[in-house]
Amino acid sequence: MTESRPHTLFSFGTLLDKRVQTALFGRAVPSSAASLAGYTTRPLPITDPSVISTSGLDVHLTLERKIGAAVEGAVLHLTDQDLAAADAYEVDDYVRRRVLLSSGESAWAYLDAKPLRAAARIVIAGDSIAYGRCDPQGGWAARLAAAHIAGNEAEHRLFNLAIPGSTLTGVGEQTPPLLAPRLPDTLLVAAGINDSALPLADAGTPRDWSADIADNLTALAAMALTHNARLVVMGPIWLDEARTRDYEGLRFTEERALSLRESIRAWCAESYVDFLDMWEPLRGRPELLVDGLHPNSEGHRVLYRYLDSISR
Template identity: 75%
Template sequence: MSDSRPHLLFSFGTLMDPKVQKALFGQVVPSRPASLAGYATRPLKITDPDVIAASGLDVHLILERKLGGVVEGAVLHLTDRELAAADAYEVDDYTRRRVVLSSGESAWAYLDANPLRPAARIVIVGDSIAYGRCDPQGGWAARLAAAHIAENETAHRVFNLTIPGSTLAGVSEQTPALLAPRLPDTILLAAGINDSAVPLSTPDADGLVNLTDGLAALAATAHAHNARLVVLGPVWLDEERTGDYEGLRFTENRALALRESLRTWCEDNHIDFVDMWEPLRKKPDLLTDGIHPTPAGHQALYQHLAAGRRTEGSA
């Protein structure tokens, strides 16, 4: 295949239709049969009149995770311009992410824009906040697990592998060996606040400098398991109450720098980013020590995540 068509896009719906391809790309593009393991499809109601006009359908398909499932489709070979046209065609319910085809090839695919809605087997990695420290009920992660498993006790699983005190570098080193027996399709990364802290013993050290190394390693690990990496941003912290915490100094400015670094890296690398800052912002009563949420704070964080799982018009 010519270098002028550098992008592989897995299509399982209307993009395989020659009529749609001619409308979007001006021609029928090179393609070949392909399949995607670990997925199934469900219908999605479409309301965008331009998309309906191009496809002739007001119900499209969207992917969801299913252990043992296989979706048949085709790999399209696209130019930069054609990939941009495909992005513009897909409605806001979809987002473009990397998947591993049954052949072992890496390709783009349009997935549910809400990364938790199609998930089945979720692994959570991160630090003491995701671990649920200061909350006897297990924090937002335990609430998410209870709700997720209740939706489908047969197929849904949540594994909380968080370790208090973890940095992104530590998580990226520890995670690969833990994933295989859990068969994850979605990895929630909730770490980084410890990277933003300034060690009192070495105040010139900057854990944010090498932040992207850990993120890149975790993204590669997730992709190797055909799992979707979802990066959760830091929660708001009350700098007036954190003080010098276990030899570390936490500040709001550093947490904001972490938040922006994570968001930018995710945007640049087509990785999902969920902003966790707002639910607790300027609500010091929802933090026990300025850093760790109270049970009510964890409930607010869980509700923030859960609200994102519901989208009008989904089937």
């Protein structure tokens, strides 16, 4: 029999209610006071009848980022079974993610399922596509910045640190010293397609690079957590292989891009990190790519609209 592992879950709402705990866990669970800095709360209407029946409320609270604010609550000490019961109780508007408590300890917490909707200060780290190459208007990232800042001119910020040619390894090396001055609450990583490329001289040499992807993402997750920033990872966009076979001495193929997509998706699922699948918006639409790899202005507009719909 597998021994149950201990878990700590930060709660500030209905999970602190002993009646809810008894209904979910069969008992009141051990807890200790805790605080979560850099967050505030906002109301969230609930429509799930079973959740309303358990909590007695049709409006719960959800977390939102805000510099200088703090949410007071408690850490619940749970078993594997308890944590699974809590996951089942939370509606689809929430996802379980790692946060850094004011004490410096990490814990689980239920955050907004749309990762950019609750963000205030976003840092983008990525490659030439995130940089906005081939689009005079700055690409999907510039469109996201305009909409995000317009939503709250006083508190919303977006910093684009993308560098053309970057790999996930490069992002991990270049980003850490740039984060602290920007006070990020969300780190949006949009890189990886360069990791999948092969130099033409080695194009016939197979290599399993999924472990490298996982190692790089694990390091980025740890880096984000030290800033209490939520890591959000964008998957690769569709590419037109017929036009990218020989691109600046590199070979980009759909097979390897899809393998990258699945490696990132699997790591995010296992690690409870947000994955934004960007493959479909441009799939089969070569007219939206300048060179088979980089979107044109209309392609970036399509990507931004899709990104906005799934993350905000």
